[in-house]
Amino acid sequence: MSISDSSLSKAQQKLLKAFKQQISQPAPKVQVEEVKAETATTVHQEQEDELLFKQALQGVTALADANVAKIEKPRQLKADAKTLAKRAAAEGPVFTEDAELSDTHAMLNPVASQAKLSYRIATLQHKVFEDLKAGNLRWFEAVDLHGCTIEDARLAVQQIIQIAKDENQNVLKIVHGKGPEAILKSHVNSWLRQHRDVLAFVSAPENQGGTGAVLVLLKRTEKNPKYK
Structure with a gap:
């Protein structure tokens, strides 16, 4: 336009x-x-x-590696069977009054070197026992009985159970070995069946010792009226 x-x-x-x-x-x-x-x-x-x-930052120098503190978690020492036995013997009946673990059962019922041990009380839940067998329950402490006499091994087993109870732990491992005659293995099998705080035990999975060790499930401390 x-x-x-x-x-x-x-x-x-x-x-x-x-x-x-x-x-x-x-x-x-x-x-x-x-x-x-x-x-x-x-x-x-x-x-x-x-x-x-x-x-x-002038005049500031970096710390040398040697001057840097190394913070590491303290390692928990594994229980030594002979030390445990000496401690139990020295402290006396406190650790043995709950059960005099007899050797009669072991002598009458020896187990083979490669045999898989298995025991549970009748009221134990099946799932809990299966978890123990599979190694799914984390154990608190382990004791190795190699080189022990029968008496030292008995005291060491009683002592390690007592330590677990004091710490309110309910799973531990006992290494008994599997020598040709399986003497310690037979006795551990017998002692654990007699101990009133043992709910179950089973030969460990291969990656945790196999038939040369047992995983043991104990009663919780709070369930034992003697240890409140």
Whole structure:
């Protein structure tokens, strides 16, 4: 539409001309100079901060590895059977009054070297026993009876059970070995069946000792009225 269009009044023609001039002018530019100045200020501030930090660290040297403290969790020492036996013998009846573990059963019922031991009380839940057999129950402590006399082994078994009870733990491992005559193995099988705090025991999985060790499940301390 032309400005000279006769259908438009002079006032409308002026408005149209002004509008065309307005839209023909480029949009106002962003104040680039201001943005650049602001950016430069930020960079300068960061450079100053970095310089101050470096100045503050002057004279500071890194610690040598030898001066760094090594924090390690203390290792829990495994129970030594002979030490346990000596302790039990020294402390006397406190650890043996609950059961005089007889050897008669062991002599009358010897077990073979490679035999798998298995025992449970009638009221024990089947799932719990299966978890024990599978090695799924984490044992608290282990004692190795290799090199022990029969009497030392008996005292060590009583002592390790007592220690577990004092700590309110209910699973432990006893390594009896599997020599040709399986003497210690037969006695451990017998003693555990007689002990009133034993709920079950079973030969360990292969990766935990196999037929040379037993995993033992005990009554919890709070369930034993003698140890409140």
